[in-house]
Amino acid sequence: MIPAGRRWARTDVGIACVLAATAAAVVVGIALNPADVPVNLVFLPLVLGILFLSNRVLPWFALFVIVALSLAAFFQDGLTPRVGVALSVMYGVAVLVIVLSLRRGQIGVGPFRGQSMLVDLRDRILAQGEIPALPDSWLVESALTSAGGSPFAGDFVVATSGDHGRRIELVVVDVSGKGEAAGTRALQLSGAMGGLVAALPPYRFLPAANDYLLQRAWEEGFATAVHVSVDLATGVFELRSAGHPPAVQREAGSGRWRPLRPDGPVLGIVEDAEFACHRGRLAPGDSLLLYTDGMVEEPRRDIDLGIDHMLGEAESLLRGSWDGLARRLVAAVGSPDDDRALLVVHRRP
Template identity: 30%
Template sequence: MRTEDVLAAIATGMWRWDNASGIVTLDAEAARLLGLPARPVRLSEAAVRSRFHPVDWNEIDGVVHLAVVEGTLAEARLRIMDERGRVIRTVRSRSKPFVDGDGYQLVGTLQEVAEPQPGTAARTPVTGDWRRSREAFLLDAGRALAEARSTAEVLRVAASLSMPGFSPDGLAVFGVAGDRLTIIGHHGHHAGDEEPFSSMSLDTDYPAAEVARTGRAIYLPTPQDYLRRFPVTWPLARRFGRQSWAYLPLIVAGRTMGAWMAAFKHPVPFTPDERSVLTTVARMLAQALARAGVAESERELSLGLQRAMMPVLGPGLPGLHVAARYVPTGGGLQVGGDWYDMIHLPGGRMALVIGDVQGHDVRAAGLMGQLRIALRAYAAEGHRPDAVLSRASRFLYGITDGETEYPRGGTAPRPGEVDGTHSGDAGTRFATCLYMEIDPVSGTLDIARAGHPDPAFRMADGTVLLRPTAGGLPLGIDPDTDYPTTRLTLEPGETLMMCTDGLLETGGHDLDTGWERVRALLEGHDGNSLEELADRLVEAVHGPGSHHTTGPLADRREDDIALLLLSRRGAAVSRAPRRTMMTVPQAEQQRIASARQHLRQLLHDWTDEEQVDSAVLMVSEMVTNVLIHTDGDALLVAEVTCADKTRRLRVEVSDGSDELPHKRHPGEMASSGRGLVLMEMLAHAWGVDPRGEGKSIWFELHEPPRAESGPRPEPVG
């Protein structure tokens, strides 16, 4: 009797599926089971597929691919449909894949089985409603593993996975290092249990070693299967009291990077559905471990770059205290172009530098390192701040080839306002910088600025002001740019802040609103711990813990942050004068608005708002007159001094012209001539003082007691 006749007698047909050609060969019984005439036939894959229920076809497609990978049998239950889409019978398919080059052939049987009861088609004794629970489990597992950011976190997620119906009680992840197999992590074991498996040769007769060598999964449903296949290492596994084991390869980009063990205290038959779930989890686990490994390597590299490029603040000078923070932008290598530095100079002086190279990538970090070294070299040669920045600008212009040019004397781009075509590319980059020399004895500061935000001062009484300083274009734009120097004084008890624009603009702020946020923090500080203030400033932008400059960052940063704080030790003078100054150049008349705002900040706690408005109006008139009627710049100096019960405001505006102003009586339509008239009406005292070169126009206001605030002062001639 022929084999075909025997199989037909038990309603079993044979089929062969050639994956390379897409041709399926059926014997007579297999054709009958598919609802076709009972004779041998060769059909296309599409013709056969039309006979299967669409859901079942998707199932068998996954089962077949799993069998090809593992070299096992492909088993599935399939519903057969007629031309009208009605289910006519259910068959059971068992086939063996034979790999041939890039393709494979399936050779197997189709056997008719009894129709399952409604609602049980997708059930197995172990897993219950398999399709529903499997999809939900894999979705949750994929999401959790995708969010894991370190190897330890990936292992914690893997240990917490609860597989539907057959959760393992023991897990282990093995890694390959050369010709050795090591344990990366494990779960469900006691401390020390991993010792025999911690490092073994890949030639060892152990399931994980064989999986790592061959890249093919091993399923051991019973202890007898383990003993039969791996008798040498069975004594090591027997002491854990497990009943079933699955060892699956961890494959990424075609390379086996290790193995994953799932062990069970209850017997597991490892049905095709269960193998499919384990294989899918192994693939997700391998991808998660690979991502975590890359991220950890990047963090190690970025930390190394940070340690190499960022200075460690050495001992400060007597009477000075310095604090610094650096927070790189997140994503990828956490390095960027922001930096700070502290340089000890000859003669007991010290220089503080802060800067920002355009970009947030490795190229920006490399340029930052070169520029920082150049600045230190120029400072060590004894150059003054203006000369240091001029030389640094020529240096940066030279190493970036001068490809991007801006008109000489034109408006320099503000930090964060550069055309996107130049941001982060391989072309020319510029850098903003603030360079400051400090005399620790007198507190004198000589400041040169290259397109960088101005420094801020917190005075002894808590008043916080931006100190406008003269400046030039960012470094690297024009090699012939000049950088004028501004001289200020840091009094005992005062604190100076220098920062990059990342501290101000992060969180949807611009430079102005970001400054108001930082100013409120500076005003609320008690003035004692400089380190605490540095932490608070960074935490206000990125949250607690983000001020650590050497640790990995979990959240994504919008921009790098560099921060320097300087305070001058010593007892603050009781009721010390509050003073400030700024220059309004002829070419920057828009800074008149900054002068008005600057005066309001100086008088933030003045008791009479009308006097503040009067002072702002007079300053605006005085500065405007200088810019209109002379060829020079206007120098504004404002000082608030304290008497026993009241305070006095004195404002001076100086210029280099010897021509003295004359009091006039303008008509209703006159556009000028009101400046001195306003001072006579609004000030308690005013005057014009000739000087050796130029003159100074001044006025004074006396703050009334708090209960008497409101009425304007009586004019004084």
């Protein structure tokens, strides 16, 4: 049985041979009939090579295309300015392909695997925020959007059940940076936080996450986070924050929102950090909103005014239903130039 890697190598060489034969056929066509066969046809095999060839074969094939272009130019019946420009552009593209393929090879990204790998990384971040099965008396929803519509963001949510399904652990995190620049850090941190929050008691989670970030020694190695642990039977919760915008609780009896501000430093800055705990209870009908600063911060506007604006929009949207509130609220408020994440925790009456 031929190993999969060797089978792929043979297929790769086979594709290269077919494309090289195509380029050679174009050169022969130009040699026999230079007036009717355009020189830019040599460009087609190069485009196909970019799509289908591996990083090991692609640079050599690009060199072959450069030779083919030189032969095609030799057989041209007079080198007109238009043909000269076309040849210059194709030479430049071929050289660029060589450089990019070498760079792509250094990071181990293949022709199609590169795209699927990025999609897989994004899906792994989103999977950390999937809400586990809950009793019918609870509604927990999350929504995320990234700066400029990028598929990657520095904001993410971690959700897991604990104590044999009697508790739910929820974390909202904002990694330094935004969009794709923060995507790789968010991926690494989301995986670590998913393991820590599931394995540790609530009071140890943020200190452990802080130690993890300090050990990474990233150039932009800080993050803010808010962690809430909710007892699904009683509604009692513990809330801890690490330099994060204040969570807000809505009490069904009064219909008023109340900011919750436990103290705690940003993650990844201070060693042996301590995080204060706010203990409260969600009565039937009560709710919590956990969010990142992209929901409430805008240039030249105080964050408290941003929080008031978000809560006003939330009240307006609540005239319908709590279901889908996270998605609707993220779409309605916040800066489109910043990553945004929102988590809604509602105990049904």
